[in-house]
Amino acid sequence: MAKRARKDGSSLISTNSKQKAVKRTRKGKNVGKLAMLLKMPMDILFEILAHLRPLDLLHVARTSKELRRILLAPSSTSVWKDSLSADLDLPECPPDLSYPGWAHLVYDPFCHMCSDSRVKNPDWKLRVRLCALCSKRGLSACQPWSVYFRDLPIQELLPHHDVKDNRSIYVKADIDKMVKTWKSIKDTAARWQFSEERRDIVERIDEHASRCEAWARKKALDKIAYQDTVRLARRTSIIQKLKDAGYTADIESMTEDDWASFDRLRPVAQKRALTDQAWKNMKENVVEFIMSCRDKQPADAN
Numbered sequence: 001m002a003k004r005a006r007k008d009g010s011s012l013i014s015t016n017s018k019q020k021a022v023k024r025t026r027k028g029k030n031v032g033k034l035a036m037l038l039k040m041p042m043d044i045l046f047e048i049l050a051h052l053r054p055l056d057l058l059h060v061a062r063t064s065k066e067l068r069r070i071l072l073a074p075s076s077t078s079v080w081k082d083s084l085s086a087d088l089d090l091p092e093c094p095p096d097l098s099y100p101g102w103a104h105l106v107y108d109p110f111c112h113m114c115s116d117s118r119v120k121n122p123d124w125k126l127r128v129r130l131c132a133l134c135s136k137r138g139l140s141a142c143q144p145w146s147v148y149f150r151d152l153p154i155q156e157l158l159p160h161h162d163v164k165d166n167r168s169i170y171v172k173a174d175i176d177k178m179v180k181t182w183k184s185i186k187d188t189a190a191r192w193q194f195s196e197e198r199r200d201i202v203e204r205i206d207e208h209a210s211r212c213e214a215w216a217r218k219k220a221l222d223k224i225a226y227q228d229t230v231r232l233a234r235r236t237s238i239i240q241k242l243k244d245a246g247y248t249a250d251i252e253s254m255t256e257d258d259w260a261s262f263d264r265l266r267p268v269a270q271k272r273a274l275t276d277q278a279w280k281n282m283k284e285n286v287v288e289f290i291m292s293c294r295d296k297q298p299a300d301a302n
């Protein structure tokens with residue numbers, strides 16, 4: 001079977017997103033600081049870079065031509081590997097993608113075509129992350145017997161999603177490239193061998209995509225569980241602060257409805273740890289709410 005070459009990743013870090021990232025970085029006034037990296041000995045630079053998260057590495061690669069050249073060179077493979085390995089359950093980088101390309105697919109939250117819209121999840125099978133608008137431009141729903149394909153067994157050659165009316169969704173650019181490749185193979189036996197190889201590749205992509213989907217689902221669930229834990233800890237801290245401020249009796253006499261309203265208060269519902277400053281900012285509002293609950297209590301019968 002023909003061994004597939006890894007893409008070097010440069011095409012996966014588009015100029016458009018590169019420019020946007022530079023703009024974003026400039027806003028963060030980091031460009032000068034990042035330029036300092038280039039003055040370091042390479043081994044120290046690699047040591048530092050290997051500790052960055054993959055998304056930070058992508059941002060660094062987009063800040064200057066030199067850093068981009070360094071980070072996309074094969075000698076930086078270990079940097080990407082170390083960075084990606086911090087995400088313990090992440091499936092391995094597929095053999096036909098570069099490590100930067102893989103990091104781009106997994107972690108860069110912006111649409112691969114327009115770089116404007118955030119897109120929650122990539123399409124693991126088609127290996128693109130596209131917003132709704134760019135999906136219309138970048139993807140194509142075709143029937144396998146389309147005149148364009150002639151004798152090309154497109155469903156065997158490219159990863160796709162089957163949809164209704166016997167159509168399947170493909171990346172348009174992948175179709176164009178595949179049609180060209182297919183036309184360039186004239187010999188029937190060679191075409192047969194090529195189809196066999198591609199069928200294996202597509203199977204492996206499908207299997208890898210399933211594992212990626214499971215990983216992304218678990219990650220999303222873990223995030224929700226973590227945020228719930230943080231929110232509950234914040235709620236507990238706020239209640240303790242109120243008790244410390246002398247509102248224990250009011251808290252203990254709150255009804256279920258009062259608690260439901262309390263939990264919906266914006267400063268209470270946030271999924272962030274409580275800080276002293278946050279407590280200072282919210283105290284007046286939260287105490288006001290507690291007092292409103294007190295006002296609703298029936299007067300003591302004497």
Ligand SMILES: [Zn+2]
Nearest residue numbers: 111114131134
């Ligand atoms: Zn887009």
